[in-house]
Amino acid sequence: MTRRPAHRRPVGVDQSGRPVRPALTRDYIIRTALAIVDRDGITGLSMRKLAAEIGTNPMAFYHHLPNKAALFDGVVEAVFAEVDIDLDAMGQLGWRERVRAIAHALRETLRRHPHVLVIIATRPAYTGAVLDFGDRALAVVCESGFNDRDALIVLAAVREYTIGQLLAEVASPIGGPTLTANQAMDVLTAYPTLARATAGGYAPDDHYELVLESMLDGFGRRLRRARRHGASG
Amino acid sequence: MTRRPAHRRPVGVDQSGRPVRPALTRDYIIRTALAIVDRDGITGLSMRKLAAEIGTNPMAFYHHLPNKAALFDGVVEAVFAEVDIDLDAMGQLGWRERVRAIAHALRETLRRHPHVLVIIATRPAYTGAVLDFGDRALAVVCESGFNDRDALIVLAAVREYTIGQLLAEVASPIGGPTLTANQAMDVLTAYPTLARATAGGYAPDDHYELVLESMLDGFGRRLRRARRHGASG
DNA sequence: ACCTGAACACCGTTCAAGT
DNA sequence: ACCTGAACACCGTTCAAGT
Numbered sequence: 137m138t139r140r141p142a143h144r145r146p147v148g149v150d151q152s153g154r155p156v157r158p159a160l161t162r163d164y165i166i167r168t169a170l171a172i173v174d175r176d177g178i179t180g181l182s183m184r185k186l187a188a189e190i191g192t193n194p195m196a197f198y199h200h201l202p203n204k205a206a207l208f209d210g211v212v213e214a215v216f217a218e219v220d221i222d223l224d225a226m227g228q229l230g231w232r233e234r235v236r237a238i239a240h241a242l243r244e245t246l247r248r249h250p251h252v253l254v255i256i257a258t259r260p261a262y263t264g265a266v267l268d269f270g271d272r273a274l275a276v277v278c279e280s281g282f283n284d285r286d287a288l289i290v291l292a293a294v295r296e297y298t299i300g301q302l303l304a305e306v307a308s309p310i311g312g313p314t315l316t317a318n319q320a321m322d323v324l325t326a327y328p329t330l331a332r333a334t335a336g337g338y339a340p341d342d343h344y345e346l347v348l349e350s351m352l353d354g355f356g357r358r359l360r361r362a363r364r365h366g367a368s369g
Numbered sequence: 370m371t372r373r374p375a376h377r378r379p380v381g382v383d384q385s386g387r388p389v390r391p392a393l394t395r396d397y398i399i400r401t402a403l404a405i406v407d408r409d410g411i412t413g414l415s416m417r418k419l420a421a422e423i424g425t426n427p428m429a430f431y432h433h434l435p436n437k438a439a440l441f442d443g444v445v446e447a448v449f450a451e452v453d454i455d456l457d458a459m460g461q462l463g464w465r466e467r468v469r470a471i472a473h474a475l476r477e478t479l480r481r482h483p484h485v486l487v488i489i490a491t492r493p494a495y496t497g498a499v500l501d502f503g504d505r506a507l508a509v510v511c512e513s514g515f516n517d518r519d520a521l522i523v524l525a526a527v528r529e530y531t532i533g534q535l536l537a538e539v540a541s542p543i544g545g546p547t548l549t550a551n552q553a554m555d556v557l558t559a560y561p562t563l564a565r566a567t568a569g570g571y572a573p574d575d576h577y578e579l580v581l582e583s584m585l586d587g588f589g590r591r592l593r594r595a596r597r598h599g600a601s602g
Numbered sequence: 603a604c605c606t607g608a609a610c611a612c613c614g615t616t617c618a619a620g621t
Numbered sequence: 622a623c624c625t626g627a628a629c630a631c632c633g634t635t636c637a638a639g640t
Contacts, residue, residue: 178543182631183632183633192605195606195634199603199605200604203633204544205546205547207544208542253491257533258486258536258540259543259547260553261547262557267557267560267563271560274562274563278562287566288566289576289579289580293534293580293583295533296533296534296536297533299533299536299537300529300533303490304525304528308491309441309488309493310487310492311437311440311441311488311492313438319495320493320495327500327504329508329517330500330503330507333507333520336518346591347526350588351580353590353591354582354583354585354586354587354590357583357587393624415612416613417614426624426625426626427614427615428624428625428626429623429624429625431615431616432622432623433623436614436615437614604640605639606640607638607639608635608637608638609635610635611632611633611635612631612634613630613631613633614632615628615629615630616627617627617628617629618625620623620624620626621623621625
């Protein structure tokens with residue numbers, strides 16, 4: 137036990153007392169907050185724990201962010217900044233491939249941050265990276281022959297379904313968990329139809345693909361019908 | 370100032386000391402909790418505020434519920450108990466009408482409890498009313514010619530999209546709001562495509578109908594194709 | 603301009619004590 | 622069996638004071 141207890145030397149200072157962490161900036165605060173949420177869930181993020189992790193005083197944050205809500209907005213923005221829509225690769229693709237690529241890019245990013253999902257699902261977050269994503273996705277789909285209104289509806293539907301599906305698949309429950317998965321299985325035996333339907337197991341990725349393709353089928357049919365009647369284009 | 374200050378006479382007792390509120394039961398606690406969430410949002414619900422509202426000690430709840438997570442589960446259950454699937458009216462309907470009726474029943478109920486949405490979206494809540502809804506919905510769809518697996522996928526998709534859509538439409542942001550709607554409009558001017566597409570206004574009910582019908586189109590097509598090849602039925 | 607410590611008004615929950 | 626009060630270990634944020 138030659139190692140000193142952690143609280144004897146703050147995280148941000150090395151053995152000779154020199155600061156060892158980046159300057160306290162909005163960006164650094166938010167990146168650390170996202171790391172904490174990814175690791176410990178949403179209840180693991182408090183101004184005080186964040187300060188302990190960084191090695192500073194909780195009050196120092198209020199010179200870079202107005203309040204905790206702004207911290208949440210920053211975390212949402214950091215996640216959306218990771219969504220990778222390759223604009224160059226879109227050149228040869230039709231609307232359907234474009235929407236599919238956007239849907240998958242979004243889902244893969246959100247899937248990497250399951251604990252952030254709740255925040256994303258409920259916070260409008262009109263911040264740079266989020267609007268950037270919306271604007272670029274919209275431009276990409278419009279270029280393939282959709283009008284603004286139809287493109288917005290299709291993209292909103294895809295985003296809403298993707299978030300709803302991921303929430304059901306991987307979200308951490310607000311207010312903490314109750315039943316374990318095993319207990320849930322026991323309860324299921326009282327519901328014959330439900331038990332029978334879920335007996336075959338659960339393949340969320342396959343389900344997502346099937347539903348996404350069905351939605352695209354449906355939109356395509358509607359689009360063709362509208363074009364035949366000259367209402368859209 | 371003849372009126373006594375409120376704290377001198379507990380809420381649950383009248384002037385002559387007779388109890389004036391229902392007995393403290395799990396059911397009464399949960400109904401009151403739902404009313405508070407509907408009125409004040411999720412942050413308005415604390416064990417202490419709930420106790421003040423009912424006129425009892427916060428600790429009294431722990432004889433009826435293990436913890437706050439169980440209170441949340443109860444609230445979710447209370448909302449699902451309101452979903453009205455009229456089994457008798459289903460007799461004459463095909464699968465498409467049945468799924469549509471279930472979707473609308475679910476959406477109308479959830480829409481009445483916008484602040485509960487986040488909890489519903491993230492808590493599995495394997496409790497009576499929730500599983501009852503799932504089991505009945507599944508039975509209703511299976512009766513119209515779907516196999517278990519397909520019915521489950523279609524209903525899960527409808528539930529997930531419905532929740533995702535409502536979250537975007539009416540949810541209260543986790544962590545508190547930041548921008549007002551007006552500030553958001555100002556920000557939008559920096560994003561030309563997005564600004565153009567959203568200029569026509571936002572009609573969530575119409576969008577929902579359009580997307581739901583498109584999904585049903587897509588599922589129907591897939592179902593017919595599968596039947597033609599004899600894989601489903 | 604940036605950081606700090608003390609303080610305020612909250613939380614959920616445990617525990618020992620009451621009836 | 623059911624309820625209570627005090628206490629513990631937390632919260633976000635304000636405010637006056639420091640550099």
